[in-house]
Amino acid sequence: MERKKLDVDIVLDILKETLAANPTSSFTASLLHQYQERGGLSKKQLEGLHHKASKVSAISTGKLATLEAIILKKPMKHKSPLPQPTPLFTKDETAGKLITEILNKYPQHKRVVFFKAKYDNNEPFYVTETEELKRFYKLLIEK
Structure with missing residues (x-):
């Protein structure tokens, strides 16, 4: 001083x-x-x-x-409030809709059941998996 x-x-x-x-x-x-x-x-x-x-x-x-x-x-020292926590992973709603529509029509489809488990556990989908899910939807639902 x-x-x-x-x-x-x-x-x-x-x-x-x-x-x-x-x-x-x-x-x-x-x-x-x-x-x-x-x-x-x-x-x-x-x-x-x-x-x-x-x-x-x-x-x-x-x-x-x-x-x-x-x-x-004298300057005031204060702590800024903590930011709101954001989730690490956000669910892809379109993938969820595709999964439910396919499982409504074909409930025993093993690969889509696997995607459903992965979706429910908040695990991210790879690009190849989302493309595969869209391809299944086109083949099975949009005949």
């Missing part, structure tokens, strides 16, 4: 005043230590500091307002 004026540091002033008002607060002490070590605080830490500092009456409202502005200036 790069500061423009080194002599004015609102966050450090608020940290010191909050720690002076409540010297047993380990939260404020750890924030002060981290601020001095790293030179900045995260948005959540600043929000926690603002919550603690707003309870101290010795801190001026101008400093609290400046701290609020610093908090609002």
Whole structure:
């Protein structure tokens, strides 16, 4: 974090005043230590500091307002919602119609029964299998 004026540091002033008002607060002490070590605080830490500092009456409202502005200036991190799951395989409705029509007329046709089992198990059809199914439909139904 790069500061423009080194002599004015609102966050450090608020940290010191909050720690002076409540010297047993380990939260404020750890924030002060981290601020001095790293030179900045995260948005959540600043929000926690603002919550603690707003309870101290010795801190001026101008400093609290400046701290609020610093908090609002920080970017918000949020997770985007997960996308809706999509099925890996979509059934080919035309193949399903062809299978049912052939099996209505010829229920014992072994190859079409195999296609029906494959269709019911959501297994994808190869191009050759769909062509074979269409050929069966032309031969058996569209005589």
